[in-house]
Amino acid sequence: MAEKTDLEIWQMLQHPVSRDKGFTLLMERYKERIYWYIRRLVINHEDAEDVLQETFINAYRYAGSFNGKSKIYTWLYKIATNECIAFFRRSKKTDIKMVEISQQLENQFSETGAETSETILLKFQEAIQLLPEKQRIVFNLRYYDELSYEEMEEITGSSAGTLKTNYHYATEKVKNYLNNF
Amino acid sequence: MNKEFDFDRIGKQIPYKVPNGFFDEITSRTLIKAREREQKAKIRRIYTAVSVAASLLIMISVALFLKTGQPDIQTENVVVQPAEPVKPLSESVATNTTEPLPTKEKAELPVIEKPETWEKLLAEMTDEELVALADDLYDELFADELTTD
Structure with a gap:
């Protein structure tokens, strides 16, 4: 059986009979990609799991609001981004201090049994976490997920020019932070 | 670094x-x-x-x-x-x-009983009495006509 296209999956989501099947296909296709995007923003696995579930539950409930003109994964990124922002507001993690970020990241490293040579990775994540919320989101979308500025426009609602500026400032800040390390 | x-x-x-x-x-x-x-x-x-x-x-x-x-x-x-x-x-x-007034009392007002009383009265009257009554009423009506102007 041929693999379903995103459009077919979305059509399945629209009908009550095929809704659950469509949801399963959608999640199987994008869960890892969306999970890692969320995880890089919220750091903690449990938080990432909650946000991931909320993202796909919203996709299940509001499938009718997707117009089908854009790509289905940009729509998922958009929901995930909004959920992450809501999570930041709830936990007020946008204003956490550098020490707290380092502590959180170090805990992650100790949990995963990372070597000391991977300290640079920790510092890199630390630098990203210190970016302002918008720049952090833009940096993750561009650097890790390699999305185009047009796709990022759909996700964030900002213009391509603003996004390019945000990304430029974000990379400069990360570089400066790591150069001083 | x-x-x-x-x-x-x-x-x-x-x-x-x-x-x-x-x-x-x-x-x-x-x-x-x-x-x-x-x-x-x-x-x-x-x-x-x-x-x-x-x-x-x-x-x-x-x-x-x-x-x-x-x-x-x-x-x-x-x-x-x-x-x-x-x-x-x-x-x-x-x-x-x-x-x-209670609704029952209002329904029993003498508006309906009046014709029965007059009928009874008239039925009990003799012919002479009726003629006398008619004369009296005629006089009264005539007198009203004279006084109302």
């Missing part, structure tokens, strides 16, 4: 890991949650609809009650007003006029 940081050194590496089997279970777990959430939302929508309907019903009932209550008072007035002049002056002064 003096040399310029190079992003290629890091690449797309991420220091995080996920628990074993996490991605195998997450789909079914999320689907169950999504269904539950949908069910709750459906129940909430029904409750909202029922609440709105109940509120509307109460509002309509109150409006109808107030509307139907007003004509009752008006009909009472209609019944009471013509009955009042029938009462003798002494009786109306003696009784409390502000106190509303």
Whole structure:
């Protein structure tokens, strides 16, 4: 059986009979990609799991609001981004201090049994976490997920020019932070 | 670290890991949650609809009650007003006029009994008495005509 296209999956989501099947296909296709995007923003696995579930539950409930003109994964990124922002507001993690970020990241490293040579990775994540919320989101979308500025426009609602500026400032800040390390 | 940081050194590496089997279970777990959430939302929508309907019903009932209550008072007035002049002056002064009369009493006002009494009276009268009465009435009417001008 041929693999379903995103459009077919979305059509399945629209009908009550095929809704659950469509949801399963959608999640199987994008869960890892969306999970890692969320995880890089919220750091903690449990938080990432909650946000991931909320993202796909919203996709299940509001499938009718997707117009089908854009790509289905940009729509998922958009929901995930909004959920992450809501999570930041709830936990007020946008204003956490550098020490707290380092502590959180170090805990992650100790949990995963990372070597000391991977300290640079920790510092890199630390630098990203210190970016302002918008720049952090833009940096993750561009650097890790390699999305185009047009796709990022759909996700964030900002213009391509603003996004390019945000990304430029974000990379400069990360570089400066790591150069001083 | 003096040399310029190079992003290629890091690449797309991420220091995080996920628990074993996490991605195998997450789909079914999320689907169950999504269904539950949908069910709750459906129940909430029904409750909202029922609440709105109940509120509307109460509002309509109150409006109808107030509307139907007003004509009752008006009909009472209609019944009471013509009955009042029938009462003798002494009786109306003696009784409390502000106190509303019971509906049964209003129905028994002598408006219906009057023709029966007159008929009885006329039936009991002799021919001579009737002629005398007719003469008297004629005189009275004639006298009224003379005085009203």
